[in-house]
Amino acid sequence: MKRRTLMYGLAGAAVLAAAGPVLAQADALPSWNDGPVKQSLLDFVARTTTMGSRDWVPVPERIACFDNDGTLWTEQPIYFQFAFALDRVKAMVARHPEWRTREPFRSVLADDRAALAHLGEKGLIEIIAATHTGLTTEAFSKEVLDWLATARHPRFKRPYTDLVYQPMIELLALLRANQFKTFIVSGGGIEFMRPWTQHIYGIPPEQVVGSSGVTKFELRADGTPVLVKEPRVQFIDDGPGKPEGINQFIGRRPVLTFGNSDGDQQMLQWTAAGTGARFMGLVHHTDAVREYAYDRESPVGKLDKAWDEAVRRKWAIVDMKTDWKVIYPFEPR
Amino acid sequence: MKRRTLMYGLAGAAVLAAAGPVLAQADALPSWNDGPVKQSLLDFVARTTTMGSRDWVPVPERIACFDNDGTLWTEQPIYFQFAFALDRVKAMVARHPEWRTREPFRSVLADDRAALAHLGEKGLIEIIAATHTGLTTEAFSKEVLDWLATARHPRFKRPYTDLVYQPMIELLALLRANQFKTFIVSGGGIEFMRPWTQHIYGIPPEQVVGSSGVTKFELRADGTPVLVKEPRVQFIDDGPGKPEGINQFIGRRPVLTFGNSDGDQQMLQWTAAGTGARFMGLVHHTDAVREYAYDRESPVGKLDKAWDEAVRRKWAIVDMKTDWKVIYPFEPR
Numbered sequence A, B: 001m002k003r004r005t006l007m008y009g010l011a012g013a014a015v016l017a018a019a020g021p022v023l024a025q026a027d028a029l030p031s032w033n034d035g036p037v038k039q040s041l042l043d044f045v046a047r048t049t050t051m052g053s054r055d056w057v058p059v060p061e062r063i064a065c066f067d068n069d070g071t072l073w074t075e076q077p078i079y080f081q082f083a084f085a086l087d088r089v090k091a092m093v094a095r096h097p098e099w100r101t102r103e104p105f106r107s108v109l110a111d112d113r114a115a116l117a118h119l120g121e122k123g124l125i126e127i128i129a130a131t132h133t134g135l136t137t138e139a140f141s142k143e144v145l146d147w148l149a150t151a152r153h154p155r156f157k158r159p160y161t162d163l164v165y166q167p168m169i170e171l172l173a174l175l176r177a178n179q180f181k182t183f184i185v186s187g188g189g190i191e192f193m194r195p196w197t198q199h200i201y202g203i204p205p206e207q208v209v210g211s212s213g214v215t216k217f218e219l220r221a222d223g224t225p226v227l228v229k230e231p232r233v234q235f236i237d238d239g240p241g242k243p244e245g246i247n248q249f250i251g252r253r254p255v256l257t258f259g260n261s262d263g264d265q266q267m268l269q270w271t272a273a274g275t276g277a278r279f280m281g282l283v284h285h286t287d288a289v290r291e292y293a294y295d296r297e298s299p300v301g302k303l304d305k306a307w308d309e310a311v312r313r314k315w316a317i318v319d320m321k322t323d324w325k326v327i328y329p330f331e332p333r
Helices: A003-018 A036-049 A080-095 A095-103 A105-111 A114-117 A120-132 A137-151 A167-178 A190-201 A242-250 A263-274 A305-313 B004-015 B036-049 B080-095 B105-109 B113-117 B120-132 B137-150 B164-178 B197-201 B243-251 B262-272 B305-313
Strands: A061-065 A182-190 A208-219 A225-235 A254-261 A281-284 A315-321 B065-067 B181-189 B208-221 B223-234 B256-261 B279-286 B316-318
Touching: A036 A167, A036 A281, A036 A315, A061 B036, A080 A095, A080 A105, A080 A137, A095 A105, A105 A114, A105 A120, A105 B164, A120 A225, A137 A225, A137 B137, A167 A182, A167 A254, A190 A208, A208 A242, A208 B243, A208 B262, A225 A242, A225 B181, A225 B243, A225 B262, A242 A263, A242 B208, A242 B223, A254 A263, A263 A281, A263 A305, A263 B208, A263 B223, A281 A305, A305 A315, A315 B105, B004 B262, B036 B164, B036 B279, B036 B316, B065 B164, B080 B105, B105 B113, B105 B120, B105 B305, B120 B223, B137 B223, B164 B256, B164 B305, B181 B197, B181 B243, B208 B243, B223 B243, B243 B262, B256 B262, B262 B279, B262 B305, B279 B305, B305 B316
Parallel strands: A061 A182, A061 A254, A182 A208, A254 A281, A281 A315, B065 B181, B065 B256, B181 B208, B256 B279, B279 B316
Antiparallel strands: A208 A225, B208 B223
């Protein structure tokens, strides 16, 4: 509840002070520890939104893009969308008895984590296709919300949407209060994210870029038009796909981009190559106690080449353990 | 200039009166003749934006989608993007001498209108691919703007961007003043439209949905990242592709949609099938003197099945000749 109040408060302030930066009265980023990353974020917002500043950015150009998994919410021990897919295999097996003996479904049903860890891309795509298609976009959206209402994260025993990063929620709100338009640019499925991003992040569906399958328009026998999700990939929004997706969906180059893995490297490069003030940031998962610690060797959210480039080019690197006072909104403050 | 002033005036008013409809002091749609279509538009805006009204639409759901060719600007005697492509064939032939003897380029270079009229989809795609790809997105954007600055419409002897419909510009402004988010949903190329839609329609690039080719991210030898336009179709935003594109890019169902041809029929059906207040509109080109007159038999902008459905379902049909006081912004008033 506190988070909501903060967001609305900042949004209201923006209306009153369109001409200059809105850096909250007390502290615009209260869940960030004082340090170079927090300072560079506050400086960037001030420089880009102060009229007359050399780095001023016109309002329509204030485009900020955020990866989702590992940047706005947790992505361990497996991507949350994959947890959704596994649960759907179990929920759907009554209608697909053949799955009991057919891989990769057999391993899913047996909770064979070792086998699942070595699924490979082909097995992964097969599970996503089987659980995400053959229904209308509206039915799928309902499945996502129903799952989020009941599923619990295996370690934190909380709804997955509780596992968003409070410091990033504050950063999104600060940017919007300063008339930045905030976008998600995620390798995750666009239709998996859109049903809840407005409520959780304040990011409306039309500002969510992600991977997608083909949908097909059909007129039902009674004349009702529907969009049916088909088992064909339309677009993979990862790696080089991220700047391609930004171009396709947004048509402008962002001035601020945040990611956390090698899948975000090209999006950061594309952002950095623009003219004028830029902010490139990476979240480094360094806190095994409060969240998770992983980077170069992780199968999920591998951070290796992008890290090296960030160090070399002096992009901001968030050290979760030292930069973030709290990780999740539910932590006591 | 008058148009600009109107738009800014209405936008300013929106900030002051967020709670109720903004129907301009004098006349919000001055270029529309009084009649059932104008009245139904004003009624729709009032009903959907008056708090407490049974038809009230929450601000985030106020999504309005407009076709471009034949709905916001003229599409005769050929789609303007096709005129651009033909001019580019001529501009590029020095680098492609083989085009002088190879179809369909030979016909383009010879201005053989009869042959061009029977190009077919294959020839059309070949010309678009040859003239729209192999360069970066930024270079292409510059080509579009350079062409618009010099090219003239064969009949009106004016820049193509002068040939936008003043009544629709007013409708876009009225909707935005009432906190609708206005989108283009066009069969035209997304990268052909985005360089100028903000300036001409007040619609930013991220609210332009259209057909697109694949772009490919590349790191140049000096480390500069670019997006190169490839000769492969990514998405055709026409017919059933329009609701599919709306789902893909916007992720919400529009409450108001305007088109002018059978290519808009599915988008109108998709809009009509939502719950709550809806507005479906078609522009019928009935004015051969001030613009063009065409419908069921036209190879460009054919209006046949969508017209029948509009009549049957009582969707709004704009009769250009009687409903519009002026067509273009440059006409004397």
